[in-house]
Amino acid sequence: MSTTKLNVSRRIRATPYKSCVESHGVSGYSVVNHTVLPKGFRKTVEEDYWHLKKYVQIWDVGCQRQVAISGHDAAKLTQLMTPRDLTNATVGQCLYAPMVDEAGRMLNDPIILKLAEDCFWLSIADSDVLLWAKGLAVGMQLDVQIHEPDVWPLSIQGPLSDDLMEKVFGRVVRDIRFFRFKTLRFEDFDIIVARSGYSKQGGFELYLDKPERGAALWDALWTAGQEFNISPGSPNLIERVEGGLLSYGNEMNMENNPLECAMDQYCQLDGSIDFIGREALRLIQRTGPQQLIRGVIFNGEKCPPCQSPWPILRDGVMVGQVTTAIWSPRFENNIALGMLERNHWQAGTEVTVQVEDGSIRNGMVTDLPMIDHCTG
Numbered sequence: 617m618s619t620t621k622l623n624v625s626r627r628i629r630a631t632p633y634k635s636c637v638e639s640h641g642v643s644g645y646s647v648v649n650h651t652v653l654p655k656g657f658r659k660t661v662e663e664d665y666w667h668l669k670k671y672v673q674i675w676d677v678g679c680q681r682q683v684a685i686s687g688h689d690a691a692k693l694t695q696l697m698t699p700r701d702l703t704n705a706t707v708g709q710c711l712y713a714p715m716v717d718e719a720g721r722m723l724n725d726p727i728i729l730k731l732a733e734d735c736f737w738l739s740i741a742d743s744d745v746l747l748w749a750k751g752l753a754v755g756m757q758l759d760v761q762i763h764e765p766d767v768w769p770l771s772i773q774g775p776l777s778d779d780l781m782e783k784v785f786g787r788v789v790r791d792i793r794f795f796r797f798k799t800l801r802f803e804d805f806d807i808i809v810a811r812s813g814y815s816k817q818g819g820f821e822l823y824l825d826k827p828e829r830g831a832a833l834w835d836a837l838w839t840a841g842q843e844f845n846i847s848p849g850s851p852n853l854i855e856r857v858e859g860g861l862l863s864y865g866n867e868m869n870m871e872n873n874p875l876e877c878a879m880d881q882y883c884q885l886d887g888s889i890d891f892i893g894r895e896a897l898r899l900i901q902r903t904g905p906q907q908l909i910r911g912v913i914f915n916g917e918k919c920p921p922c923q924s925p926w927p928i929l930r931d932g933v934m935v936g937q938v939t940t941a942i943w944s945p946r947f948e949n950n951i952a953l954g955m956l957e958r959n960h961w962q963a964g965t966e967v968t969v970q971v972e973d974g975s976i977r978n979g980m981v982t983d984l985p986m987i988d989h990c991t992g
């Protein structure tokens with residue numbers, strides 16, 4: 617039985633997997649892209665963490681909404697929206713891409729799926745990309761169609777993902793390369809299956825476009841997953857922080873640029889491609905970013921959730937802010953993501969963290985993803 621009291625409506629949308637997550641005892645939801653995101657089941661976040669690193673989980677990530685851009689100018693508009701070079705992207709490819717405004721500020725960080733030469737899906741994080749895309753298309757008189765398709769991603773994550781997926785879709789799933797997708801058959805319809813997902817444990821994302829078959833898809837995976845000790849789950853905060861996976865609205869927002877977000881590998885600033893915000897980013901690149909997202913590990917008892925940024929100090933002077941923090945059972949320490957000012961972001965830098973419960977903790981800056989030797 618669900619104990620949550622979140623009322624859904626047409627503004628806060630349910631997903632096609634609603635009855636499935638409820639029957640598994642979902643304990644709470646977040647709301648992303650005006651859609652519910654189930655965040656917990658019967659296990660604690662720590663139990664979920666160990667389970668995710670050992671077995672396989674099924675996640676309702678229907679909140680990963682798609683902005684579909686198609687038509688003659690689809691490739692042009694999609695490229696205008698991101699500094700990531702899409703020139704050599706191939707059909708069947710997924711590309712993690714910062715999306716910026718005219719000042720080079722982060723608007724979103726979607727995964728772009730190239731479905732055809734003239735059709736792209738932006739699988740978005742939590743901001744209204746549809747409005748930005750439509751505004752650009754109208755303002756620039758582009759020949760495109762833009763809409764939010766009735767597509768509901770379902771994620772299979774964990775080291776046993778391949779074994780589970782092979783049982784449902786056949787050996788072909790093993791041939792899907794990282795950040796590529798294939799169209800596969802499920803019962804009597806086709807479904808896009810990508811090797812991607814919001815964890816570092818490996819897995820797949822299934823882009824269901826038949827919401828009325830959501831429960832059937834979930835049930836088939838659930839049944840096949842029994843021998844692999846499958847569990848219902850959700851993006852795991854501990855695993856995500858250790859893995860250095862960023863969350864739009866938490867680690868970054870419209871005040872940040874992608875260079876601060878350590879996304880320089882996704883920014884083509886040599887002038888060879890045309891995108892909105894290019895000159896602004898080139899200017900920032902010339903001086904280098906003033907701050908950078910880094911890992912922080914800090915001591916003391918289990919920290920509370922980070923709801924407002926926590927000051928990071930060095931010798932009593934503020935040099936950054938924690939954006940997300942949680943206790944890691946693997947490091948047996950608190951771990952965090954945070955923005956560190958220049959001259960203070962080098963791994964090994966000793967800092968203190970002002971936690972929201974009033975306590976002051978000793979900590980150290982780490983590389984991302986966090987690896988064992990960071991604990992010293």
Ligand code: THG
Pocket residue numbers: 680711712725726727739740741742769795812813814815821860861862
């Ligand atoms: N899957 C899909 N859509 C999404 C997310 C997702 N939209 C919102 C949000 N998550 C976007 N954010 C991320 C962040 C990191 C990654 C994916 C989406 C990710 N990064 C890899 C890494 O950091 O190791 C590498 C990506 C690459 O090399 O291109 O996977 O999870 N559908």
